[in-house]
Amino acid sequence: MDTGSLSDARGSAGDEPVAIQTRGLTKRYGEDVLAVDDLDLTVYEGEIFGFLGPNGAGKSTTIDVIMDYVRPSAGSATVLGFDAQRETRAIHERVGILPDGYGLYDRLSGRKHLEYAISLKRATDDVDDLLDRVGLDASAADRVVGGYSKGMTQRLALAIALVGDPELLILDEPSSGLDPNGVRLVREIARDHADRGRTVFFSSHILSQVEAVCDRVAILNRGRLVAVDSIAGLRDALGTGSTVTLTVDSVPDSLTVAAIAGVSDVAVDDRTIRVRVDEATAKVDVIDRVRDDGAAVLDVTIEESSLEDLFSAYTGDAPRQVGAPEGER
Numbered sequence: 001m002d003t004g005s006l007s008d009a010r011g012s013a014g015d016e017p018v019a020i021q022t023r024g025l026t027k028r029y030g031e032d033v034l035a036v037d038d039l040d041l042t043v044y045e046g047e048i049f050g051f052l053g054p055n056g057a058g059k060s061t062t063i064d065v066i067m068d069y070v071r072p073s074a075g076s077a078t079v080l081g082f083d084a085q086r087e088t089r090a091i092h093e094r095v096g097i098l099p100d101g102y103g104l105y106d107r108l109s110g111r112k113h114l115e116y117a118i119s120l121k122r123a124t125d126d127v128d129d130l131l132d133r134v135g136l137d138a139s140a141a142d143r144v145v146g147g148y149s150k151g152m153t154q155r156l157a158l159a160i161a162l163v164g165d166p167e168l169l170i171l172d173e174p175s176s177g178l179d180p181n182g183v184r185l186v187r188e189i190a191r192d193h194a195d196r197g198r199t200v201f202f203s204s205h206i207l208s209q210v211e212a213v214c215d216r217v218a219i220l221n222r223g224r225l226v227a228v229d230s231i232a233g234l235r236d237a238l239g240t241g242s243t244v245t246l247t248v249d250s251v252p253d254s255l256t257v258a259a260i261a262g263v264s265d266v267a268v269d270d271r272t273i274r275v276r277v278d279e280a281t282a283k284v285d286v287i288d289r290v291r292d293d294g295a296a297v298l299d300v301t302i303e304e305s306s307l308e309d310l311f312s313a314y315t316g317d318a319p320r321q322v323g324a325p326e327g328e329r
């Protein structure tokens with residue numbers, strides 16, 4: 001697959017403010033592990049950018065380099081215009097991060113954690129506002145974190161990430177441990193943050209999460225960038241398309257839908273016409289053409305190819321799901 005101009009997939013004129021940029025970023029662990037391989041990535045300010053890849057693809061390592069938690073073996077990274085290695089403090093002041101694994105203090109309350117995070121960032125947030133945003137009630141916040149469930153811990157970590165209304169919010173597997181309400185909350189927080197002109201970098205292998213919330217997506221596989229685009233753009237590029245199924249009063253003898261540009265397959269069964277479409281614009285053409293051919297259309301269903309299909313096509317691998325054994329890391 002041609003990945004030559006991936007970082008420009010948005011068609012930017014080049015003058016948009018950039019939130020994250022990596023050039024030739026490479027990270028090796030020892031001789032054998034190439035965790036990130038020559039990564040060129042550009043995330044623009046104001047985007048909700050999905051960073052997608054199977055376990056071990058190199059997502060957390062990329063974030064670790066961006067935050068200067070680890071040093072790259074080669075290449076460079078900038079965050080909000082600051083060099084990731086030389087201007088770390090400026091970056092940390094402007095970035096809120098929900099890391100993949102975080103160290104919280106079992107014997108401190110949630111409230112104390114937040115107060116500490118606020119003072120560390122020299123921010124002025126109201127603790128109760130933050131608790132409210134992540135759905136933690138005040139009595140829970142006053143208890144020590146050692147007794148928190150995984151979901152409560154994750155909500156607290158999310159609140160800590162939001163301290164100081166960061167210009168860039170980095171969420172690494174933000175939904176792990178959350179119930180469906182918590183998962184929805186993460187999406188709402190991401191959208192709300194972007195609506196206020198902030199940038200959200202959303203790393204996940206939960207495909208539906210990324211699809212639901214992100215403007216653009218990068219797919220990482222074995223440390224390499226294999227795609228960058230909107231979900232719709234990825235679908236178009238792959239030609240995985242969609243299937244339009246029409247129920248008609250009777251199938252016309254001279255059915256001509258196969259002649260429409262963008263239609264790749266037509267199957268007829270009794271009063272059902274199933275049309276495989278590789279171009280989004282062909283969907284409406286199919287319905288019009290069946291009517292022109294003389295049938296009354298009684299029902300229409302459209303199935304889009306799933307992101308799982310896309311993901312497999314790009315990674316050549318079925319995505320592993322949440323809760324994969326830690327040993328796979």
Ligand SMILES: Nc1ncnc2c1ncn2[C@@H]1O[C@H](COP(=O)(O)OP(=O)(O)OP(=O)(O)O)[C@@H](O)[C@H]1O
Nearest residue numbers: 029033035053054055056057058059060061062329
């Ligand atoms: N500190 C480390 N030492 C050695 N190898 C490491 C280290 N951290 C990560 N790796 C390896 O680097 C590769 C990329 O791991 P990374 O955690 O960045 O992937 P990931 O995409 O974030 O996966 P996950 O979704 O499981 O978090 C993996 O092969 C992993 O085993």
